[in-house]
Amino acid sequence: MKKIGLLGCGAIGTQIALAIDEGKIPAILTHIFDDSKEKSSTLHAKLKNKPEIVENSHLLSSNSVDIVVEAASQDAVKDAALSILQNKKDLMIMSVGALLDESIYDILSDACQDFKKTIYLPSGAIAGLDGIKAIKDELDSLSITTTKHPRSLKGAKFFETSEINLDEINSVTTIFEGTAKQAVSLFPKNINVAALLSLTGIGSEKTRVTIMADPDTDKNTHQIEANGSFGKMTFTIENFPDTHNPKTSRLAILSAIETLRKYCSNDIQIGT
Protein backbone atom coordinates (compact mmCIF):
# COMPACT_ATOMS: atom_id res chain seq x y z
CA MET A 1 0.00 0.00 0.00
CA LYS A 2 1.13 3.53 -0.74
CA LYS A 3 2.31 5.65 2.20
CA ILE A 4 1.07 9.21 2.45
CA GLY A 5 2.38 12.27 4.29
CA LEU A 6 -0.08 15.13 4.90
CA LEU A 7 0.90 18.80 5.02
CA GLY A 8 -2.02 20.79 6.43
CA CYS A 9 -4.71 19.43 8.78
CA GLY A 10 -7.55 21.87 8.04
CA ALA A 11 -10.82 21.33 6.17
CA ILE A 12 -9.33 19.47 3.17
CA GLY A 13 -6.51 17.68 5.04
CA THR A 14 -8.91 16.34 7.67
CA GLN A 15 -11.34 14.91 5.12
CA ILE A 16 -8.50 13.29 3.15
CA ALA A 17 -7.10 11.76 6.35
CA LEU A 18 -10.54 10.42 7.32
CA ALA A 19 -11.01 8.95 3.82
CA ILE A 20 -7.71 7.07 4.21
CA ASP A 21 -8.59 5.99 7.75
CA GLU A 22 -11.98 4.67 6.58
CA GLY A 23 -10.39 2.67 3.74
CA LYS A 24 -11.88 4.81 0.94
CA ILE A 25 -8.32 5.42 -0.27
CA PRO A 26 -6.21 2.24 -0.27
CA ALA A 27 -3.19 3.73 1.50
CA ILE A 28 -1.62 4.36 4.91
CA LEU A 29 -1.37 7.85 6.36
CA THR A 30 2.03 7.66 8.05
CA HIS A 31 3.00 11.28 8.86
CA ILE A 32 1.16 14.57 9.33
CA PHE A 33 2.20 18.18 9.92
CA ASP A 34 0.41 21.47 10.49
CA ASP A 35 1.84 24.83 11.59
CA SER A 36 -0.85 24.75 14.24
CA LYS A 37 -0.16 21.99 16.79
CA GLU A 38 -3.81 22.18 17.80
CA LYS A 39 -4.92 21.29 14.25
CA SER A 40 -2.56 18.31 13.95
CA SER A 41 -3.51 17.01 17.43
CA THR A 42 -7.24 17.40 16.72
CA LEU A 43 -6.90 15.41 13.51
CA HIS A 44 -4.69 12.81 15.22
CA ALA A 45 -7.39 12.27 17.85
CA LYS A 46 -10.02 11.58 15.16
CA LEU A 47 -8.05 8.78 13.46
CA LYS A 48 -8.17 5.06 14.32
CA ASN A 49 -4.83 4.39 12.62
CA LYS A 50 -2.50 6.95 14.20
CA PRO A 51 0.09 8.70 12.01
CA GLU A 52 3.21 10.31 13.47
CA ILE A 53 2.99 14.08 13.98
CA VAL A 54 6.30 15.51 12.72
CA GLU A 55 7.90 18.77 13.83
CA ASN A 56 8.24 20.50 10.46
CA SER A 57 7.08 20.09 6.87
CA HIS A 58 10.49 18.89 5.62
CA LEU A 59 10.32 15.86 7.92
CA LEU A 60 7.28 14.62 5.97
CA SER A 61 9.32 13.87 2.86
CA SER A 62 12.52 12.78 4.62
CA ASN A 63 10.49 9.81 5.89
CA SER A 64 9.54 6.83 3.74
CA VAL A 65 6.35 8.12 2.12
CA ASP A 66 5.37 7.76 -1.56
CA ILE A 67 3.53 11.05 -1.83
CA VAL A 68 3.11 14.23 0.19
CA VAL A 69 -0.33 15.83 0.02
CA GLU A 70 -0.25 19.61 0.43
CA ALA A 71 -3.52 21.05 1.80
CA ALA A 72 -2.10 24.04 3.67
CA SER A 73 -1.32 27.32 1.87
CA GLN A 74 0.59 28.89 -0.99
CA ASP A 75 3.43 29.61 1.47
CA ALA A 76 3.64 25.92 2.31
CA VAL A 77 4.05 25.12 -1.40
CA LYS A 78 6.79 27.76 -1.74
CA ASP A 79 8.56 26.45 1.35
CA ALA A 80 8.32 22.68 0.96
CA ALA A 81 7.50 21.61 -2.62
CA LEU A 82 11.03 21.59 -4.01
CA SER A 83 12.50 19.63 -1.11
CA ILE A 84 9.68 17.06 -1.40
CA LEU A 85 10.63 16.40 -5.04
CA GLN A 86 14.35 16.44 -4.18
CA ASN A 87 13.60 13.75 -1.59
CA LYS A 88 12.12 11.77 -4.49
CA LYS A 89 8.51 11.86 -3.38
CA ASP A 90 5.47 12.63 -5.52
CA LEU A 91 3.41 15.64 -4.53
CA MET A 92 -0.26 16.56 -4.69
CA ILE A 93 -0.87 20.31 -4.46
CA MET A 94 -4.16 21.92 -3.41
CA SER A 95 -2.86 25.51 -3.05
CA VAL A 96 -2.55 25.74 -6.81
CA GLY A 97 -2.32 29.54 -6.87
CA ALA A 98 1.35 29.21 -5.84
CA LEU A 99 2.11 27.83 -9.32
CA LEU A 100 1.03 31.05 -11.07
CA ASP A 101 4.37 32.47 -9.93
CA GLU A 102 6.26 31.48 -13.09
CA SER A 103 9.59 31.05 -11.32
CA ILE A 104 8.04 28.56 -8.90
CA TYR A 105 6.26 26.73 -11.71
CA ASP A 106 9.50 26.42 -13.71
CA ILE A 107 11.56 25.28 -10.70
CA LEU A 108 9.01 22.60 -9.77
CA SER A 109 8.48 21.48 -13.35
CA ASP A 110 12.28 21.08 -13.82
CA ALA A 111 12.51 19.24 -10.48
CA CYS A 112 9.81 16.76 -11.61
CA GLN A 113 11.96 15.91 -14.62
CA ASP A 114 15.28 15.87 -12.71
CA PHE A 115 13.98 13.62 -9.91
CA LYS A 116 11.47 11.69 -12.06
CA LYS A 117 8.57 12.57 -9.78
CA THR A 118 5.06 13.84 -10.50
CA ILE A 119 3.01 16.74 -9.16
CA TYR A 120 -0.75 16.10 -9.13
CA LEU A 121 -3.24 19.00 -9.25
CA PRO A 122 -6.79 17.73 -8.63
CA SER A 123 -9.58 19.36 -10.65
CA GLY A 124 -10.73 20.95 -7.39
CA ALA A 125 -13.99 22.80 -7.19
CA ILE A 126 -14.68 22.75 -10.94
CA ALA A 127 -15.55 20.24 -13.62
CA GLY A 128 -14.62 20.24 -17.29
CA LEU A 129 -10.82 20.49 -17.00
CA ASP A 130 -10.57 17.33 -19.11
CA GLY A 131 -12.27 19.21 -21.97
CA ILE A 132 -10.16 22.35 -21.55
CA LYS A 133 -7.00 20.21 -21.48
CA ALA A 134 -7.95 18.55 -24.77
CA ILE A 135 -8.69 21.79 -26.66
CA LYS A 136 -5.99 24.02 -25.13
CA ASP A 137 -4.19 24.55 -28.46
CA GLU A 138 -7.42 25.72 -30.12
CA LEU A 139 -8.54 28.18 -27.43
CA ASP A 140 -9.10 31.87 -28.24
CA SER A 141 -10.66 32.94 -24.94
CA LEU A 142 -11.24 31.50 -21.49
CA SER A 143 -13.16 33.11 -18.64
CA ILE A 144 -14.52 32.25 -15.22
CA THR A 145 -17.11 34.06 -13.12
CA THR A 146 -17.12 33.03 -9.46
CA THR A 147 -20.04 33.98 -7.21
CA LYS A 148 -19.84 33.47 -3.44
CA HIS A 149 -21.45 34.74 -0.29
CA PRO A 150 -19.57 37.84 0.98
CA ARG A 151 -18.38 35.91 4.08
CA SER A 152 -16.51 33.48 1.79
CA LEU A 153 -14.42 36.39 0.46
CA LYS A 154 -13.51 37.83 3.87
CA GLY A 155 -9.86 38.37 4.69
CA ALA A 156 -8.68 38.63 1.07
CA LYS A 157 -5.78 41.02 0.40
CA PHE A 158 -7.96 42.84 -2.17
CA PHE A 159 -10.00 44.44 0.64
CA GLU A 160 -6.93 46.07 2.25
CA THR A 161 -7.03 48.74 -0.47
CA SER A 162 -10.63 48.48 -1.72
CA GLU A 163 -13.47 50.69 -0.48
CA ILE A 164 -15.93 47.78 -0.68
CA ASN A 165 -17.28 46.77 2.73
CA LEU A 166 -18.40 43.14 2.52
CA ASP A 167 -20.69 43.59 5.55
CA GLU A 168 -22.71 46.25 3.70
CA ILE A 169 -23.40 44.26 0.52
CA ASN A 170 -27.15 43.64 0.16
CA SER A 171 -27.46 42.67 -3.53
CA VAL A 172 -25.32 40.86 -6.11
CA THR A 173 -22.16 42.97 -6.50
CA THR A 174 -19.16 42.70 -8.82
CA ILE A 175 -16.08 42.74 -6.60
CA PHE A 176 -13.28 42.17 -9.10
CA GLU A 177 -12.66 41.90 -12.84
CA GLY A 178 -9.21 41.17 -14.21
CA THR A 179 -6.77 38.43 -15.14
CA ALA A 180 -6.21 35.16 -13.26
CA LYS A 181 -2.71 36.38 -12.45
CA GLN A 182 -4.08 39.49 -10.69
CA ALA A 183 -6.87 37.52 -8.99
CA VAL A 184 -4.56 34.95 -7.49
CA SER A 185 -2.46 37.52 -5.67
CA LEU A 186 -5.50 39.51 -4.44
CA PHE A 187 -7.69 36.52 -3.47
CA PRO A 188 -5.12 33.80 -2.68
CA LYS A 189 -7.52 31.57 -0.74
CA ASN A 190 -10.45 31.93 -3.14
CA ILE A 191 -9.03 31.55 -6.55
CA ASN A 192 -7.53 28.09 -6.87
CA VAL A 193 -10.08 27.30 -9.58
CA ALA A 194 -8.97 30.25 -11.71
CA ALA A 195 -5.36 29.18 -11.20
CA LEU A 196 -6.15 25.62 -12.30
CA LEU A 197 -8.13 26.80 -15.30
CA SER A 198 -5.37 29.09 -16.51
CA LEU A 199 -2.65 26.47 -15.99
CA THR A 200 -4.72 24.03 -18.06
CA GLY A 201 -5.70 26.49 -20.79
CA ILE A 202 -4.13 29.69 -22.12
CA GLY A 203 -2.16 30.99 -19.15
CA SER A 204 -2.85 33.37 -16.30
CA GLU A 205 -2.47 36.64 -18.28
CA LYS A 206 -5.15 35.66 -20.82
CA THR A 207 -7.67 33.94 -18.53
CA ARG A 208 -10.33 36.47 -17.46
CA VAL A 209 -11.73 36.34 -13.94
CA THR A 210 -14.82 38.00 -12.45
CA ILE A 211 -15.61 37.66 -8.74
CA MET A 212 -19.13 38.46 -7.52
CA ALA A 213 -20.55 38.61 -4.00
CA ASP A 214 -24.17 37.50 -3.49
CA PRO A 215 -25.58 37.89 0.05
CA ASP A 216 -28.50 35.57 -0.78
CA THR A 217 -26.52 32.58 -2.03
CA ASP A 218 -25.60 29.49 -0.05
CA LYS A 219 -23.35 28.14 -2.83
CA ASN A 220 -19.95 28.79 -4.45
CA THR A 221 -20.85 29.03 -8.15
CA HIS A 222 -18.33 28.94 -11.02
CA GLN A 223 -19.35 29.73 -14.62
CA ILE A 224 -16.67 28.88 -17.16
CA GLU A 225 -16.73 29.81 -20.84
CA ALA A 226 -14.20 28.68 -23.44
CA ASN A 227 -14.25 29.73 -27.12
CA GLY A 228 -12.02 28.79 -30.02
CA SER A 229 -11.72 27.03 -33.35
CA PHE A 230 -12.92 23.80 -31.67
CA GLY A 231 -16.30 25.45 -30.86
CA LYS A 232 -17.58 26.61 -27.49
CA MET A 233 -17.82 25.10 -24.01
CA THR A 234 -19.76 26.45 -21.04
CA PHE A 235 -19.92 24.89 -17.60
CA THR A 236 -21.72 25.99 -14.46
CA ILE A 237 -20.85 24.34 -11.17
CA GLU A 238 -22.87 25.14 -8.05
CA ASN A 239 -20.99 23.90 -5.00
CA PHE A 240 -22.00 23.84 -1.38
CA PRO A 241 -19.19 25.21 0.80
CA ASP A 242 -17.53 22.94 3.34
CA THR A 243 -19.05 23.33 6.80
CA HIS A 244 -15.62 23.91 8.39
CA ASN A 245 -14.25 26.38 5.82
CA PRO A 246 -16.74 28.39 3.69
CA LYS A 247 -13.93 29.34 1.27
CA THR A 248 -13.54 25.67 0.31
CA SER A 249 -16.18 23.81 -1.70
CA ARG A 250 -17.23 20.25 -0.91
CA LEU A 251 -16.36 19.27 -4.50
CA ALA A 252 -12.74 20.40 -3.99
CA ILE A 253 -12.43 17.94 -1.11
CA LEU A 254 -14.09 15.08 -3.02
CA SER A 255 -11.92 15.76 -6.06
CA ALA A 256 -8.77 15.61 -3.90
CA ILE A 257 -9.92 12.29 -2.41
CA GLU A 258 -10.62 10.87 -5.89
CA THR A 259 -7.23 11.98 -7.25
CA LEU A 260 -5.49 10.31 -4.35
CA ARG A 261 -7.62 7.17 -4.67
CA LYS A 262 -6.63 6.95 -8.33
CA TYR A 263 -2.94 7.43 -7.43
CA CYS A 264 -3.12 4.63 -4.85
CA SER A 265 -5.16 2.14 -6.92
CA ASN A 266 -4.27 -0.32 -9.64
CA ASP A 267 -7.40 0.20 -11.64
CA ILE A 268 -9.02 1.10 -14.95
CA GLN A 269 -8.59 4.90 -15.23
CA ILE A 270 -11.47 6.81 -16.76
CA GLY A 271 -11.29 10.31 -18.22
CA THR A 272 -8.74 12.50 -19.99
Ligand SMILES: NC(=O)c1ccc[n+]([C@@H]2O[C@H](COP(=O)([O-])OP(=O)(O)OC[C@H]3O[C@@H](n4cnc5c(N)ncnc54)[C@H](O)[C@@H]3O)[C@@H](O)[C@H]2O)c1
Ligand atom coordinates in the same frame (compact mmCIF):
# COMPACT_ATOMS: atom_id res chain seq x y z
N1 LIG B 1 -7.43 23.29 -5.55
C1 LIG B 1 -8.64 23.61 -5.13
O1 LIG B 1 -9.66 23.47 -5.81
C2 LIG B 1 -8.80 24.18 -3.75
C3 LIG B 1 -10.08 24.36 -3.22
C4 LIG B 1 -10.18 24.85 -1.93
C5 LIG B 1 -9.06 25.18 -1.22
N2 LIG B 1 -7.84 25.04 -1.78
C6 LIG B 1 -6.61 25.42 -1.05
O2 LIG B 1 -6.18 24.31 -0.29
C7 LIG B 1 -5.54 24.79 0.91
C8 LIG B 1 -6.21 24.14 2.13
O3 LIG B 1 -7.58 24.48 2.14
P1 LIG B 1 -8.46 24.21 3.46
O4 LIG B 1 -9.84 24.55 3.12
O5 LIG B 1 -8.12 22.88 4.02
O6 LIG B 1 -7.86 25.35 4.42
P2 LIG B 1 -7.91 25.40 6.02
O7 LIG B 1 -7.62 26.82 6.38
O8 LIG B 1 -9.13 24.75 6.55
O9 LIG B 1 -6.65 24.50 6.46
C9 LIG B 1 -5.32 24.82 6.15
C10 LIG B 1 -4.44 24.24 7.26
O10 LIG B 1 -3.07 24.38 6.83
C11 LIG B 1 -2.30 24.91 7.91
N3 LIG B 1 -1.21 25.68 7.31
C12 LIG B 1 -1.27 26.84 6.63
N4 LIG B 1 -0.03 27.18 6.20
C13 LIG B 1 0.82 26.21 6.61
C14 LIG B 1 2.20 25.99 6.46
N5 LIG B 1 3.00 26.87 5.80
N6 LIG B 1 2.75 24.89 7.00
C15 LIG B 1 1.96 24.01 7.67
N7 LIG B 1 0.64 24.14 7.85
C16 LIG B 1 0.07 25.26 7.33
C17 LIG B 1 -3.26 25.77 8.73
O11 LIG B 1 -2.84 25.86 10.08
C18 LIG B 1 -4.58 24.99 8.59
O12 LIG B 1 -4.76 24.04 9.62
C19 LIG B 1 -5.67 26.31 0.89
O13 LIG B 1 -4.48 26.90 0.38
C20 LIG B 1 -6.82 26.56 -0.05
O14 LIG B 1 -6.73 27.82 -0.70
C21 LIG B 1 -7.70 24.52 -3.00
